[in-house]
Amino acid sequence: MNALMTHRPDFFDALSHIAGNLAAHAPLAPLSWFRAGGPAELLYRPESRTELSACLAALPAGVPVCVIGAGSNLLVREGGVPGLVVHLGAExxxxxxxxxxxxxxxxxxxxxxxxxxxxxxxxxxxxxxxxxxxxxxxxxxxxxxxxxxxxxxxxxxxxxxxxxxxxxxxxxxxxxxxxxxxxxxxxxxxxxxxxxxxxxxxxxxxxxxxxxxxxRADAQPVNQRTGGSTFRNPPADLAGGRKAWELIDAAGCRGLRLGRAMVSEKHCNFLINTGGATADELEALGELVRERVKADSGIDLVWEIRRIGLPAGQSRGAK
Ligand SMILES: Cc1cc2nc3c(=O)[nH]c(=O)nc-3n(C[C@H](O)[C@H](O)[C@H](O)COP(=O)(O)OP(=O)(O)OC[C@H]3O[C@@H](n4cnc5c(N)ncnc54)[C@H](O)[C@@H]3O)c2cc1C
Incomplete structure (x- = not known):
């Protein structure tokens, strides 16, 4: 079992008096549109601004903090996210x-x-x-x-x-x-x-x-496990006005697959989890697309999707 999954984080006690919902080693895949990736070392769902503020004030210096919303522009790596992950809810x-x-x-x-x-x-x-x-x-x-x-x-x-x-x-x-x-x-x-x-x-x-x-329904794979536009459109002067999807298409990557990850046929700047893809597969496919676009056009695509956490096997405390 992943070491990050086995014990409470060492900063957990500093937050024992904090109100709101704290969960150690909570899976983040259900909170990400890709439905992939590892757990948060500690996931926090505050119920008010006062609670959130008290939690951050009590958190030992050096513990990283990250916030996620609907997870529609996120790739959570398999090794999970060290530190405190804050998820805002209905409150x-x-x-x-x-x-x-x-x-x-x-x-x-x-x-x-x-x-x-x-x-x-x-x-x-x-x-x-x-x-x-x-x-x-x-x-x-x-x-x-x-x-x-x-x-x-x-x-x-x-x-x-x-x-x-x-x-x-x-x-x-x-x-x-x-x-x-x-x-x-x-x-x-x-x-x-x-x-x-x-x-x-x-x-x-x-x-x-x-x-x-x-x-939107016409142009994007809206009912699939995706993270929206994978790469930023390059500056117009660099790419002759071509958008990221045009460069990806020209490099022959539309429909490209790596394991269970795939470049969308409908909008080739979208990556798709076709079912059970790992975050590693999705990220590796993105990197393969970057390589092919670089070879084809000389342009370095820049990730728009935010990638958070550690690669597989590098969980905090992993042996
Ligand atoms: C099918 C699909 C279509 C999309 N179409 C578009 C589009 O047309 N245009 C577009 O711009 N985007 C698009 N996106 C991407 C995405 O929806 C946007 O970037 C969206 O604004 C991200 O919001 P989120 O709540 O999902 O943020 P998340 O994906 O959860 O997080 C994205 C970033 O915002 C930060 N963040 C989240 N909440 C907070 C907070 N409360 N305070 C500070 N930082 C925070 C996170 O730390 C992270 O760095 C699309 C995504 C999908 C899946």
């Missing part, structure tokens, strides 16, 4: 309409629910979120975008909790968004976000939501 999913076409949303709310709530409040500008299957915390961290919109277009501010348990605020300057990227540090856990829309017509917004949903 962080409130959506509140504010004056001036603004919405305050919890980082644990699903993007799709926010798109619908904005429609119900006749606020336009949130429709692109209908096409993204994550939560708002992950959307801000990744500057998620689709169909002509992205988070940075509607972002006002975000609040979070830092590694020491202190509150921390981000405006557009601190978030410093770029393509599928923000400058929000990896160990900050966002809890609340304020976004700005414009006045809209609910029928028109409904029609746009339907268009986005249809376009």
């Amino acid at each position: 962080f999913a409130a959506i509140e309409v504010l004056p001036g076409n603004r919405i305050r949303v919890g980082a644990g709310a699903m993007d799709v629910k926010l798109a619908v709530a904005a429609r119900d409040a006749a606020i336009a500008g949130f429709e692109f979120l209908r096409g993204i299957p994550g939560m708002l915390g992950g959307a801000v961290k990744m500057n998620a975008g689709a169909y002509g919109g992205e988070i940075s277009d509607i972002f006002v501010s975000a609040s979070g909790i830092d590694r020491q348990g202190n509150s921390i605020q981000f405006g557009p300057a601190e978030a410093d968004f770029s393509y599928r990227h923000s400058a929000i540090p990896d160990d900050v856990i966002l809890t609340d976000i304020v976004l700005q829309g414009v006045p809209g017509d609910t029928d028109r917004i409904s029609a746009r939501l339907a268009e986005v949903a249809a376009a």
